[in-house]
Amino acid sequence: MSLDFAFYPGCAGKQVQKEAEWAARAVCDQLGIKLHDMPRATCCGAVSLRETKPAFSLAVAARILGEAEASGRDLCTICNTCLQTLSHANYRFKTEPDILEQINKANQQAGIPAYRASIKVQHLLWVITDQVDQKALKDKIKKPLAGLKVAPFYGCHNLRPAEIFASNAGEKADHLHRLITLLGGEAVSYDGHDKCCGFHVMLSDPAEMRGMVAKNCLSAKEAGAQVMITPCTLCDMSMGAYQGIAEKTVGKSINLPEMNFAQLLGVAMGIDEARLGVHRLHVDPKPILAQTGYPLTRSPCWR
Protein backbone atom coordinates (compact mmCIF):
# COMPACT_ATOMS: atom_id res chain seq x y z
CA MET A 1 0.00 0.00 0.00
CA SER A 2 1.30 3.39 -0.86
CA LEU A 3 1.39 5.69 2.11
CA ASP A 4 1.17 9.00 0.30
CA PHE A 5 -1.01 11.73 1.71
CA ALA A 6 -2.01 15.29 1.13
CA PHE A 7 -0.90 16.71 4.47
CA TYR A 8 -3.17 19.14 6.27
CA PRO A 9 -1.57 20.10 9.61
CA GLY A 10 -4.19 22.76 10.48
CA CYS A 11 -3.64 26.33 11.68
CA ALA A 12 -2.37 25.32 15.13
CA GLY A 13 0.10 22.82 13.66
CA LYS A 14 1.44 25.57 11.41
CA GLN A 15 1.62 28.19 14.15
CA VAL A 16 1.58 27.77 17.95
CA GLN A 17 1.79 23.97 18.06
CA LYS A 18 4.35 23.55 15.31
CA GLU A 19 6.30 20.99 17.35
CA ALA A 20 3.52 18.49 16.58
CA GLU A 21 4.06 19.09 12.88
CA TRP A 22 7.84 18.68 13.22
CA ALA A 23 7.35 15.41 15.07
CA ALA A 24 4.80 14.18 12.52
CA ARG A 25 7.22 14.83 9.67
CA ALA A 26 10.11 13.24 11.56
CA VAL A 27 8.31 9.97 12.32
CA CYS A 28 6.80 9.81 8.81
CA ASP A 29 10.31 10.15 7.32
CA GLN A 30 11.35 7.03 9.20
CA LEU A 31 8.19 5.08 8.44
CA GLY A 32 8.18 5.81 4.71
CA ILE A 33 4.94 7.81 4.90
CA LYS A 34 5.02 10.66 2.39
CA LEU A 35 3.34 13.88 3.46
CA HIS A 36 2.75 16.22 0.53
CA ASP A 37 2.12 19.90 1.18
CA MET A 38 -1.18 21.48 0.16
CA PRO A 39 -0.28 24.97 -1.09
CA ARG A 40 -3.89 25.95 -1.81
CA ALA A 41 -5.36 24.74 1.49
CA THR A 42 -6.89 27.28 3.87
CA CYS A 43 -8.16 27.10 7.44
CA CYS A 44 -11.08 24.62 7.61
CA GLY A 45 -13.18 27.00 9.70
CA ALA A 46 -13.14 24.66 12.71
CA VAL A 47 -16.37 24.39 14.72
CA SER A 48 -17.18 28.05 14.11
CA LEU A 49 -17.64 28.48 10.38
CA ARG A 50 -20.38 25.83 10.36
CA GLU A 51 -22.26 28.06 12.80
CA THR A 52 -21.67 31.45 11.19
CA LYS A 53 -21.85 30.53 7.50
CA PRO A 54 -23.06 26.93 7.04
CA ALA A 55 -22.97 26.88 3.22
CA PHE A 56 -19.65 28.72 2.98
CA SER A 57 -18.11 26.23 5.42
CA LEU A 58 -19.02 23.39 3.05
CA ALA A 59 -17.58 25.36 0.11
CA VAL A 60 -14.30 25.82 2.00
CA ALA A 61 -14.19 22.11 2.89
CA ALA A 62 -14.93 21.06 -0.70
CA ARG A 63 -12.07 23.26 -1.92
CA ILE A 64 -9.63 21.70 0.58
CA LEU A 65 -10.80 18.13 -0.08
CA GLY A 66 -10.73 18.83 -3.82
CA GLU A 67 -7.07 19.82 -3.69
CA ALA A 68 -6.19 16.46 -2.10
CA GLU A 69 -8.42 14.61 -4.58
CA ALA A 70 -6.78 16.34 -7.55
CA SER A 71 -3.40 15.08 -6.33
CA GLY A 72 -4.82 11.54 -6.18
CA ARG A 73 -4.32 11.22 -2.43
CA ASP A 74 -6.34 10.93 0.76
CA LEU A 75 -6.04 13.86 3.12
CA CYS A 76 -4.21 13.34 6.41
CA THR A 77 -4.23 15.66 9.41
CA ILE A 78 -2.87 15.95 12.96
CA CYS A 79 -5.65 18.16 14.36
CA ASN A 80 -8.81 16.53 15.68
CA THR A 81 -10.99 19.53 14.96
CA CYS A 82 -9.78 19.69 11.34
CA LEU A 83 -10.41 15.94 11.21
CA GLN A 84 -13.96 16.32 12.46
CA THR A 85 -14.77 19.38 10.37
CA LEU A 86 -13.50 17.87 7.12
CA SER A 87 -14.90 14.39 7.92
CA HIS A 88 -18.29 15.94 8.66
CA ALA A 89 -18.33 17.79 5.34
CA ASN A 90 -17.03 14.74 3.50
CA TYR A 91 -19.69 12.55 5.10
CA ARG A 92 -22.37 14.95 3.92
CA PHE A 93 -20.89 15.14 0.41
CA LYS A 94 -20.88 11.34 0.20
CA THR A 95 -24.39 10.87 1.61
CA GLU A 96 -26.16 13.98 0.26
CA PRO A 97 -25.31 14.27 -3.45
CA ASP A 98 -27.68 17.26 -3.86
CA ILE A 99 -25.67 19.28 -1.38
CA LEU A 100 -22.41 18.38 -3.11
CA GLU A 101 -23.84 19.42 -6.45
CA GLN A 102 -25.04 22.79 -5.16
CA ILE A 103 -21.74 23.50 -3.42
CA ASN A 104 -19.75 22.49 -6.50
CA LYS A 105 -21.88 24.79 -8.63
CA ALA A 106 -21.12 27.78 -6.41
CA ASN A 107 -17.43 26.86 -6.17
CA GLN A 108 -17.08 26.45 -9.93
CA GLN A 109 -18.52 29.91 -10.49
CA ALA A 110 -15.66 31.17 -8.34
CA GLY A 111 -13.08 29.19 -10.31
CA ILE A 112 -12.75 26.35 -7.77
CA PRO A 113 -12.64 22.86 -9.33
CA ALA A 114 -15.50 20.50 -8.44
CA TYR A 115 -14.99 17.90 -5.71
CA ARG A 116 -16.13 14.35 -6.52
CA ALA A 117 -16.20 13.06 -2.92
CA SER A 118 -13.84 10.23 -3.78
CA ILE A 119 -11.26 10.55 -0.99
CA LYS A 120 -11.09 9.75 2.71
CA VAL A 121 -10.11 12.04 5.55
CA GLN A 122 -7.45 10.35 7.67
CA HIS A 123 -5.72 11.08 10.93
CA LEU A 124 -2.00 10.40 11.04
CA LEU A 125 -2.58 8.31 14.20
CA TRP A 126 -4.90 6.00 12.24
CA VAL A 127 -2.38 5.74 9.42
CA ILE A 128 0.35 4.74 11.84
CA THR A 129 -1.71 2.26 13.86
CA ASP A 130 -3.85 0.78 11.07
CA GLN A 131 -2.04 1.18 7.76
CA VAL A 132 1.67 0.96 8.53
CA ASP A 133 2.90 -2.62 8.87
CA GLN A 134 2.97 -3.09 12.66
CA LYS A 135 6.01 -5.33 12.58
CA ALA A 136 7.97 -2.75 10.58
CA LEU A 137 6.84 -0.11 13.06
CA LYS A 138 7.97 -2.21 15.99
CA ASP A 139 11.38 -2.67 14.36
CA LYS A 140 11.78 1.11 14.39
CA ILE A 141 11.29 1.33 18.15
CA LYS A 142 14.86 1.72 19.40
CA LYS A 143 13.96 2.73 22.93
CA PRO A 144 10.86 0.90 24.14
CA LEU A 145 9.04 2.70 26.91
CA ALA A 146 9.82 0.09 29.58
CA GLY A 147 6.41 0.09 31.19
CA LEU A 148 6.00 3.87 31.27
CA LYS A 149 2.46 4.65 32.40
CA VAL A 150 0.88 6.70 29.64
CA ALA A 151 -2.57 8.33 29.72
CA PRO A 152 -4.24 8.22 26.30
CA PHE A 153 -6.30 11.39 25.73
CA TYR A 154 -8.23 10.98 22.48
CA GLY A 155 -10.04 14.30 22.28
CA CYS A 156 -13.71 14.68 21.29
CA HIS A 157 -13.21 15.37 17.62
CA ASN A 158 -11.29 12.13 17.10
CA LEU A 159 -14.25 10.16 18.43
CA ARG A 160 -17.60 11.83 17.92
CA PRO A 161 -19.98 11.66 16.16
CA ALA A 162 -18.71 8.16 15.34
CA GLU A 163 -20.55 7.68 12.05
CA ILE A 164 -18.72 10.43 10.15
CA PHE A 165 -15.20 9.05 10.55
CA ALA A 166 -13.25 6.82 8.18
CA SER A 167 -11.91 4.74 11.07
CA ASN A 168 -13.11 3.22 14.34
CA ALA A 169 -14.46 6.02 16.49
CA GLY A 170 -16.73 6.49 19.48
CA GLU A 171 -16.34 3.83 22.14
CA LYS A 172 -14.74 1.47 19.61
CA ALA A 173 -11.64 3.64 19.16
CA ASP A 174 -8.51 2.12 20.65
CA HIS A 175 -5.75 3.62 18.48
CA LEU A 176 -3.88 5.41 21.23
CA HIS A 177 -4.12 2.38 23.52
CA ARG A 178 -2.64 0.17 20.81
CA LEU A 179 0.14 2.64 20.06
CA ILE A 180 1.11 2.89 23.73
CA THR A 181 1.24 -0.89 24.07
CA LEU A 182 3.31 -1.18 20.89
CA LEU A 183 5.80 1.35 22.26
CA GLY A 184 6.23 -0.78 25.36
CA GLY A 185 4.25 1.51 27.62
CA GLU A 186 1.21 0.82 29.75
CA ALA A 187 -2.02 2.61 28.82
CA VAL A 188 -3.62 3.77 32.07
CA SER A 189 -7.36 3.52 32.34
CA TYR A 190 -8.96 6.71 33.62
CA ASP A 191 -12.21 8.61 33.44
CA GLY A 192 -11.05 11.49 31.26
CA HIS A 193 -9.70 9.54 28.27
CA ASP A 194 -12.63 10.43 25.99
CA LYS A 195 -13.61 13.77 27.53
CA CYS A 196 -13.24 17.33 26.38
CA CYS A 197 -10.07 19.46 26.53
CA GLY A 198 -12.20 22.63 26.50
CA PHE A 199 -10.27 24.26 23.68
CA HIS A 200 -13.36 25.62 21.95
CA VAL A 201 -14.55 27.47 25.04
CA MET A 202 -11.06 28.69 26.03
CA LEU A 203 -12.02 32.33 25.47
CA SER A 204 -15.79 32.28 26.07
CA ASP A 205 -15.82 30.23 29.31
CA PRO A 206 -12.23 30.40 30.58
CA ALA A 207 -12.82 29.15 34.12
CA GLU A 208 -14.83 26.16 32.91
CA MET A 209 -12.20 25.34 30.27
CA ARG A 210 -9.48 25.31 32.90
CA GLY A 211 -11.72 23.19 35.11
CA MET A 212 -11.89 20.60 32.33
CA VAL A 213 -8.11 20.60 31.88
CA ALA A 214 -7.53 20.13 35.60
CA LYS A 215 -10.19 17.44 35.95
CA ASN A 216 -8.85 15.37 33.05
CA CYS A 217 -5.19 15.70 34.08
CA LEU A 218 -5.89 14.94 37.73
CA SER A 219 -7.98 11.90 36.88
CA ALA A 220 -5.06 10.63 34.75
CA LYS A 221 -2.57 11.32 37.53
CA GLU A 222 -4.70 9.59 40.14
CA ALA A 223 -4.75 6.54 37.86
CA GLY A 224 -0.95 6.56 37.95
CA ALA A 225 -0.15 8.28 34.65
CA GLN A 226 3.41 9.57 34.26
CA VAL A 227 2.80 11.24 30.93
CA MET A 228 -0.22 12.03 28.75
CA ILE A 229 -0.40 11.87 24.96
CA THR A 230 -2.99 13.25 22.54
CA PRO A 231 -3.46 13.00 18.78
CA CYS A 232 -4.51 16.66 18.50
CA THR A 233 -2.72 19.99 18.36
CA LEU A 234 -5.63 21.69 20.12
CA CYS A 235 -5.77 19.13 22.93
CA ASP A 236 -1.98 19.64 23.24
CA MET A 237 -2.60 23.33 23.66
CA SER A 238 -5.23 22.82 26.38
CA MET A 239 -3.84 19.89 28.32
CA GLY A 240 -0.20 20.92 27.92
CA ALA A 241 0.29 24.63 27.35
CA TYR A 242 -2.72 25.61 29.49
CA GLN A 243 -2.06 23.11 32.26
CA GLY A 244 -0.03 25.61 34.29
CA ILE A 245 -2.80 28.20 33.90
CA ALA A 246 -5.39 25.62 34.98
CA GLU A 247 -3.28 24.83 38.06
CA LYS A 248 -3.55 28.47 39.15
CA THR A 249 -7.30 28.61 38.48
CA VAL A 250 -8.16 25.49 40.49
CA GLY A 251 -5.38 26.01 43.04
CA LYS A 252 -3.94 22.52 42.69
CA SER A 253 -0.61 21.31 41.39
CA ILE A 254 -0.85 18.89 38.45
CA ASN A 255 2.57 18.62 36.82
CA LEU A 256 1.69 15.94 34.26
CA PRO A 257 3.92 16.05 31.18
CA GLU A 258 1.75 16.17 28.06
CA MET A 259 3.03 15.39 24.57
CA ASN A 260 1.68 14.95 21.09
CA PHE A 261 1.52 11.23 20.20
CA ALA A 262 4.03 11.78 17.39
CA GLN A 263 6.51 13.26 19.87
CA LEU A 264 6.40 10.24 22.18
CA LEU A 265 6.56 7.92 19.18
CA GLY A 266 9.58 9.89 17.93
CA VAL A 267 11.25 9.62 21.34
CA ALA A 268 10.78 5.84 21.30
CA MET A 269 12.20 5.74 17.78
CA GLY A 270 15.28 7.53 19.06
CA ILE A 271 14.72 10.65 16.98
CA ASP A 272 16.61 13.73 18.11
CA GLU A 273 14.61 15.59 20.77
CA ALA A 274 15.22 18.97 19.13
CA ARG A 275 13.65 17.72 15.92
CA LEU A 276 10.61 16.62 17.96
CA GLY A 277 10.32 20.02 19.63
CA VAL A 278 10.42 18.56 23.14
CA HIS A 279 11.83 21.87 24.43
CA ARG A 280 8.56 23.58 23.45
CA LEU A 281 6.52 21.51 25.91
CA HIS A 282 5.29 23.30 29.01
CA VAL A 283 5.67 20.41 31.42
CA ASP A 284 9.07 18.93 30.73
CA PRO A 285 8.81 15.15 30.16
CA LYS A 286 12.56 14.63 30.31
CA PRO A 287 12.92 13.91 34.04
CA ILE A 288 10.28 11.20 33.98
CA LEU A 289 11.57 9.74 30.72
CA ALA A 290 15.10 9.63 32.11
CA GLN A 291 13.83 8.09 35.33
CA THR A 292 12.15 5.28 33.43
CA GLY A 293 15.47 4.35 31.96
CA TYR A 294 16.02 6.13 28.72
CA PRO A 295 17.29 9.64 28.30
CA LEU A 296 16.34 11.42 25.09
CA THR A 297 18.53 11.53 22.04
CA ARG A 298 20.26 14.86 21.58
CA SER A 299 22.74 15.33 18.83
CA PRO A 300 24.44 18.72 18.98
CA CYS A 301 24.69 19.03 15.21
CA TRP A 302 21.02 18.75 14.30
CA ARG A 303 20.00 21.63 12.00
Added chain:
Amino acid sequence: MAEQSYTFRIQRNQVAGNGRLETRWQEYKVTMPPNATILNALEEIKGKQDGSVTYRQSCRSAICGSCGMKISGHTRLACKTHIGWVARNGVVELRPQGNQPVLKDLAVDIGPFFKRVHTIRPYLDEGPEADANVGKTAYEQVNQVSQCIMCGCCYSDCTMAEVSPTFIGPAALAKAFRFVSDPREGKKTDRLRQLSEPHMMWSCARCAMCVEACPKGVKPMEAIVKLRTRGMQKGFNDGAGQRHALAFHVDIQKGGDLNEFTLMMRTLGLGGTLKETGAALHLMKKGKIPSPFPHKAQGFEELKKVYDILERNPLDVETKAADIVPE
Protein backbone atom coordinates in the same frame (compact mmCIF):
# COMPACT_ATOMS: atom_id res chain seq x y z
CA MET B 1 -28.55 -17.08 22.56
CA ALA B 2 -26.62 -19.07 25.07
CA GLU B 3 -26.65 -17.81 28.63
CA GLN B 4 -23.47 -16.42 30.10
CA SER B 5 -22.35 -15.46 33.54
CA TYR B 6 -21.91 -11.73 34.17
CA THR B 7 -20.72 -9.73 37.15
CA PHE B 8 -22.65 -6.55 37.88
CA ARG B 9 -20.61 -4.01 39.85
CA ILE B 10 -23.22 -1.67 41.22
CA GLN B 11 -22.53 1.59 42.98
CA ARG B 12 -24.62 1.64 46.15
CA ASN B 13 -25.36 5.14 47.38
CA GLN B 14 -27.08 6.22 50.54
CA VAL B 15 -27.57 9.70 51.92
CA ALA B 16 -26.34 9.58 55.52
CA GLY B 17 -27.85 11.44 58.47
CA ASN B 18 -25.48 14.38 57.99
CA GLY B 19 -26.65 14.75 54.38
CA ARG B 20 -23.44 13.32 52.94
CA LEU B 21 -23.52 10.65 50.32
CA GLU B 22 -22.04 7.32 51.37
CA THR B 23 -20.83 5.27 48.44
CA ARG B 24 -19.74 1.65 48.23
CA TRP B 25 -19.52 -0.95 45.47
CA GLN B 26 -21.35 -4.26 45.53
CA GLU B 27 -21.06 -7.14 43.09
CA TYR B 28 -23.83 -9.44 41.90
CA LYS B 29 -23.62 -12.42 39.57
CA VAL B 30 -26.29 -13.07 36.99
CA THR B 31 -26.56 -15.70 34.27
CA MET B 32 -28.33 -14.37 31.19
CA PRO B 33 -28.08 -14.33 27.42
CA PRO B 34 -26.02 -11.40 26.03
CA ASN B 35 -29.08 -9.95 24.33
CA ALA B 36 -30.93 -9.55 27.63
CA THR B 37 -31.10 -5.93 28.72
CA ILE B 38 -29.43 -4.27 31.68
CA LEU B 39 -32.92 -3.73 33.05
CA ASN B 40 -33.62 -7.48 32.84
CA ALA B 41 -30.51 -8.04 34.92
CA LEU B 42 -31.48 -5.37 37.46
CA GLU B 43 -34.93 -6.94 37.82
CA GLU B 44 -33.31 -10.30 38.39
CA ILE B 45 -30.98 -8.83 41.02
CA LYS B 46 -33.69 -6.87 42.81
CA GLY B 47 -36.28 -9.65 42.57
CA LYS B 48 -34.14 -12.63 43.50
CA GLN B 49 -30.95 -11.44 45.19
CA ASP B 50 -31.22 -8.09 46.93
CA GLY B 51 -34.48 -6.16 47.18
CA SER B 52 -32.68 -3.06 48.47
CA VAL B 53 -31.04 -2.20 45.10
CA THR B 54 -32.79 0.98 43.97
CA TYR B 55 -33.29 2.26 40.42
CA ARG B 56 -36.03 3.85 38.32
CA GLN B 57 -37.97 2.19 35.57
CA SER B 58 -41.39 2.17 34.04
CA CYS B 59 -42.05 1.50 30.35
CA ARG B 60 -39.30 -1.06 29.60
CA SER B 61 -39.41 0.18 25.99
CA ALA B 62 -37.20 3.30 25.74
CA ILE B 63 -40.21 5.59 25.93
CA CYS B 64 -40.67 6.91 29.45
CA GLY B 65 -37.08 8.06 29.94
CA SER B 66 -36.78 6.93 33.56
CA CYS B 67 -34.05 4.27 33.45
CA GLY B 68 -31.03 6.33 32.33
CA MET B 69 -27.86 5.43 34.26
CA LYS B 70 -24.11 5.17 33.72
CA ILE B 71 -23.51 1.76 32.25
CA SER B 72 -19.85 0.83 31.70
CA GLY B 73 -18.78 4.47 31.75
CA HIS B 74 -21.46 6.13 29.64
CA THR B 75 -25.05 7.05 30.27
CA ARG B 76 -27.59 4.80 28.56
CA LEU B 77 -31.12 3.53 29.04
CA ALA B 78 -31.04 0.29 31.03
CA CYS B 79 -34.06 -1.02 29.10
CA LYS B 80 -32.49 -0.41 25.68
CA THR B 81 -28.95 -1.60 26.36
CA HIS B 82 -28.03 -5.23 25.79
CA ILE B 83 -25.66 -6.74 28.32
CA GLY B 84 -23.44 -8.09 25.56
CA TRP B 85 -22.84 -4.60 24.14
CA VAL B 86 -21.40 -3.20 27.33
CA ALA B 87 -19.86 -6.07 29.30
CA ARG B 88 -16.07 -5.74 29.50
CA ASN B 89 -14.53 -9.13 30.27
CA GLY B 90 -17.86 -10.20 31.67
CA VAL B 91 -18.19 -7.18 33.98
CA VAL B 92 -20.84 -4.47 33.77
CA GLU B 93 -20.43 -1.39 35.95
CA LEU B 94 -23.51 0.60 36.96
CA ARG B 95 -23.46 4.08 38.44
CA PRO B 96 -26.15 6.75 38.79
CA GLN B 97 -26.36 9.56 36.22
CA GLY B 98 -23.74 12.27 36.50
CA ASN B 99 -24.32 15.98 37.10
CA GLN B 100 -27.45 15.28 39.18
CA PRO B 101 -27.93 14.86 42.94
CA VAL B 102 -28.04 11.18 43.90
CA LEU B 103 -31.00 10.03 46.01
CA LYS B 104 -30.20 6.36 46.49
CA ASP B 105 -28.12 3.81 44.58
CA LEU B 106 -28.90 4.40 40.90
CA ALA B 107 -31.76 6.87 41.37
CA VAL B 108 -31.06 10.59 40.99
CA ASP B 109 -33.11 13.69 41.71
CA ILE B 110 -34.33 14.79 38.28
CA GLY B 111 -35.68 18.07 39.62
CA PRO B 112 -32.68 20.27 38.70
CA PHE B 113 -32.63 18.80 35.18
CA PHE B 114 -36.29 19.62 34.62
CA LYS B 115 -35.86 23.06 36.12
CA ARG B 116 -33.35 23.81 33.36
CA VAL B 117 -35.77 22.61 30.72
CA HIS B 118 -38.46 24.86 32.21
CA THR B 119 -36.27 27.97 31.94
CA ILE B 120 -36.56 27.81 28.14
CA ARG B 121 -40.41 27.87 28.35
CA PRO B 122 -41.15 24.43 26.88
CA TYR B 123 -44.43 25.40 25.20
CA LEU B 124 -45.46 27.49 22.21
CA ASP B 125 -45.74 31.19 22.91
CA GLU B 126 -48.27 33.41 21.21
CA GLY B 127 -46.75 36.44 19.56
CA PRO B 128 -46.14 38.45 16.43
CA GLU B 129 -43.84 35.89 14.78
CA ALA B 130 -46.38 33.06 14.78
CA ASP B 131 -47.02 31.77 11.26
CA ALA B 132 -50.49 30.43 10.63
CA ASN B 133 -49.39 28.69 7.41
CA VAL B 134 -47.89 25.39 8.29
CA GLY B 135 -46.51 23.93 5.08
CA LYS B 136 -45.37 20.46 4.18
CA THR B 137 -41.74 21.03 5.10
CA ALA B 138 -42.46 23.04 8.24
CA TYR B 139 -41.58 20.24 10.63
CA GLU B 140 -38.31 19.10 9.09
CA GLN B 141 -36.43 20.81 11.88
CA VAL B 142 -38.98 20.29 14.66
CA ASN B 143 -39.01 16.55 14.02
CA GLN B 144 -35.28 16.33 14.50
CA VAL B 145 -35.65 17.18 18.17
CA SER B 146 -39.19 16.22 19.12
CA GLN B 147 -38.06 12.62 19.67
CA CYS B 148 -36.65 13.64 23.05
CA ILE B 149 -37.98 11.60 25.99
CA MET B 150 -36.33 13.76 28.69
CA CYS B 151 -34.25 10.88 30.00
CA GLY B 152 -31.33 13.14 30.94
CA CYS B 153 -28.68 10.82 29.43
CA CYS B 154 -27.17 13.72 27.46
CA TYR B 155 -27.03 15.99 30.48
CA SER B 156 -25.47 13.24 32.58
CA ASP B 157 -22.56 12.87 30.13
CA CYS B 158 -22.24 16.58 29.22
CA THR B 159 -18.63 17.66 29.73
CA MET B 160 -19.57 21.30 30.22
CA ALA B 161 -22.16 20.43 32.88
CA GLU B 162 -19.40 18.53 34.73
CA VAL B 163 -17.54 21.78 35.35
CA SER B 164 -20.38 24.28 35.24
CA PRO B 165 -23.40 24.06 37.54
CA THR B 166 -24.94 26.99 35.66
CA PHE B 167 -24.80 25.61 32.10
CA ILE B 168 -28.32 25.00 30.82
CA GLY B 169 -27.35 21.71 29.18
CA PRO B 170 -28.05 19.82 25.95
CA ALA B 171 -31.64 18.63 26.48
CA ALA B 172 -32.95 22.11 27.33
CA LEU B 173 -31.16 23.56 24.30
CA ALA B 174 -32.53 20.85 22.00
CA LYS B 175 -35.98 21.61 23.40
CA ALA B 176 -35.40 25.33 22.80
CA PHE B 177 -34.58 24.58 19.17
CA ARG B 178 -37.80 22.61 18.89
CA PHE B 179 -39.68 25.87 19.59
CA VAL B 180 -37.41 28.27 17.71
CA SER B 181 -37.84 26.14 14.58
CA ASP B 182 -41.61 25.68 14.92
CA PRO B 183 -43.39 28.00 12.46
CA ARG B 184 -46.27 28.48 14.92
CA GLU B 185 -43.98 29.91 17.63
CA GLY B 186 -44.74 33.58 18.24
CA LYS B 187 -41.56 34.79 20.00
CA LYS B 188 -38.66 33.24 18.10
CA THR B 189 -36.44 36.31 18.32
CA ASP B 190 -37.09 36.73 22.00
CA ARG B 191 -36.09 33.13 22.60
CA LEU B 192 -32.87 33.59 20.64
CA ARG B 193 -32.06 36.69 22.70
CA GLN B 194 -32.44 34.67 25.91
CA LEU B 195 -30.43 31.78 24.50
CA SER B 196 -27.55 34.14 23.64
CA GLU B 197 -27.03 35.03 27.30
CA PRO B 198 -24.12 33.55 29.31
CA HIS B 199 -24.33 29.84 30.27
CA MET B 200 -26.83 29.16 27.52
CA MET B 201 -26.08 28.04 23.95
CA TRP B 202 -22.65 29.69 23.65
CA SER B 203 -21.24 27.74 26.60
CA CYS B 204 -21.49 24.38 24.88
CA ALA B 205 -17.96 22.99 24.38
CA ARG B 206 -18.96 21.20 21.15
CA CYS B 207 -17.71 17.87 22.54
CA ALA B 208 -20.56 15.88 20.92
CA MET B 209 -20.90 13.68 23.99
CA CYS B 210 -24.66 14.41 23.95
CA VAL B 211 -24.89 13.20 20.35
CA GLU B 212 -23.37 9.86 21.35
CA ALA B 213 -25.34 9.55 24.58
CA CYS B 214 -28.83 10.27 23.29
CA PRO B 215 -30.82 7.03 22.90
CA LYS B 216 -33.34 8.70 20.59
CA GLY B 217 -31.12 10.25 17.93
CA VAL B 218 -31.94 13.82 18.95
CA LYS B 219 -28.36 15.07 18.40
CA PRO B 220 -28.61 18.02 20.81
CA MET B 221 -25.28 19.50 19.67
CA GLU B 222 -26.55 19.75 16.10
CA ALA B 223 -29.54 21.69 17.44
CA ILE B 224 -27.13 23.97 19.32
CA VAL B 225 -25.18 24.66 16.10
CA LYS B 226 -28.43 25.63 14.36
CA LEU B 227 -29.52 27.80 17.28
CA ARG B 228 -26.21 29.65 17.18
CA THR B 229 -26.59 30.27 13.44
CA ARG B 230 -30.09 31.66 13.97
CA GLY B 231 -28.99 33.77 16.95
CA MET B 232 -26.19 35.40 14.95
CA GLN B 233 -28.53 35.99 12.01
CA LYS B 234 -30.76 37.94 14.41
CA GLY B 235 -27.73 40.00 15.43
CA PHE B 236 -27.19 38.69 18.96
CA ASN B 237 -23.44 38.89 18.56
CA ASP B 238 -22.37 40.54 21.76
CA GLY B 239 -20.50 37.75 23.48
CA ALA B 240 -17.05 36.19 23.39
CA GLY B 241 -18.40 32.99 21.80
CA GLN B 242 -20.09 34.86 18.97
CA ARG B 243 -17.17 37.21 18.33
CA HIS B 244 -14.78 34.28 18.22
CA ALA B 245 -16.99 32.41 15.76
CA LEU B 246 -17.36 35.48 13.56
CA ALA B 247 -13.58 35.81 13.10
CA PHE B 248 -13.27 32.74 10.90
CA HIS B 249 -15.03 33.63 7.67
CA VAL B 250 -13.26 37.00 7.67
CA ASP B 251 -9.78 35.48 8.05
CA ILE B 252 -10.36 32.74 5.50
CA GLN B 253 -11.24 35.30 2.85
CA LYS B 254 -8.29 37.50 3.80
CA GLY B 255 -5.58 34.92 3.29
CA GLY B 256 -6.76 31.46 4.09
CA ASP B 257 -5.42 30.82 7.57
CA LEU B 258 -6.76 31.92 10.91
CA ASN B 259 -5.00 34.95 12.32
CA GLU B 260 -4.40 33.55 15.80
CA PHE B 261 -2.41 36.66 16.68
CA THR B 262 -5.40 39.00 16.62
CA LEU B 263 -8.00 36.38 17.55
CA MET B 264 -7.83 37.05 21.28
CA MET B 265 -8.17 40.80 20.81
CA ARG B 266 -11.14 40.39 18.54
CA THR B 267 -12.84 37.90 20.86
CA LEU B 268 -12.20 39.50 24.22
CA GLY B 269 -11.63 43.16 23.37
CA LEU B 270 -8.81 45.14 24.98
CA GLY B 271 -10.03 44.77 28.58
CA GLY B 272 -10.52 41.04 28.28
CA THR B 273 -7.19 40.60 26.56
CA LEU B 274 -5.40 42.46 29.36
CA LYS B 275 -7.07 40.16 31.89
CA GLU B 276 -5.60 37.24 29.95
CA THR B 277 -2.09 38.71 30.00
CA GLY B 278 -0.99 36.16 32.60
CA ALA B 279 -2.02 33.34 30.30
CA ALA B 280 -0.32 35.01 27.33
CA LEU B 281 2.93 35.42 29.25
CA HIS B 282 2.78 31.79 30.28
CA LEU B 283 2.50 30.77 26.61
CA MET B 284 5.22 33.20 25.57
CA LYS B 285 7.70 31.36 27.79
CA LYS B 286 7.72 28.60 25.19
CA GLY B 287 7.58 30.89 22.19
CA LYS B 288 3.90 30.06 21.65
CA ILE B 289 2.98 33.35 20.09
CA PRO B 290 1.39 33.13 16.68
CA SER B 291 2.73 35.21 13.82
CA PRO B 292 0.76 38.39 13.15
CA PHE B 293 1.07 37.63 9.45
CA PRO B 294 -0.14 34.10 8.85
CA HIS B 295 0.88 32.44 5.63
CA LYS B 296 -1.35 33.11 2.63
CA ALA B 297 -2.77 30.16 0.70
CA GLN B 298 -2.50 30.00 -3.08
CA GLY B 299 -5.73 31.09 -4.76
CA PHE B 300 -7.40 32.23 -1.55
CA GLU B 301 -9.10 35.01 -3.58
CA GLU B 302 -11.44 32.32 -4.90
CA LEU B 303 -12.97 32.13 -1.44
CA LYS B 304 -13.94 35.78 -1.42
CA LYS B 305 -15.73 35.11 -4.71
CA VAL B 306 -17.62 32.05 -3.50
CA TYR B 307 -18.44 33.83 -0.26
CA ASP B 308 -20.08 36.65 -2.21
CA ILE B 309 -21.90 34.18 -4.47
CA LEU B 310 -23.35 32.41 -1.41
CA GLU B 311 -24.29 35.70 0.25
CA ARG B 312 -26.19 36.73 -2.89
CA ASN B 313 -27.83 33.32 -3.42
CA PRO B 314 -28.07 31.70 0.01
CA LEU B 315 -28.11 27.90 0.04
CA ASP B 316 -30.06 26.02 2.70
CA VAL B 317 -27.69 23.28 3.82
CA GLU B 318 -29.26 22.49 7.19
CA THR B 319 -29.62 18.81 7.96
CA LYS B 320 -33.26 17.72 8.11
CA ALA B 321 -34.95 15.08 10.21
CA ALA B 322 -34.89 11.58 8.83
CA ASP B 323 -38.29 9.93 8.48
CA ILE B 324 -39.47 8.61 11.80
CA VAL B 325 -39.50 4.84 11.84
CA PRO B 326 -41.12 3.24 14.89
CA GLU B 327 -38.64 1.09 16.80
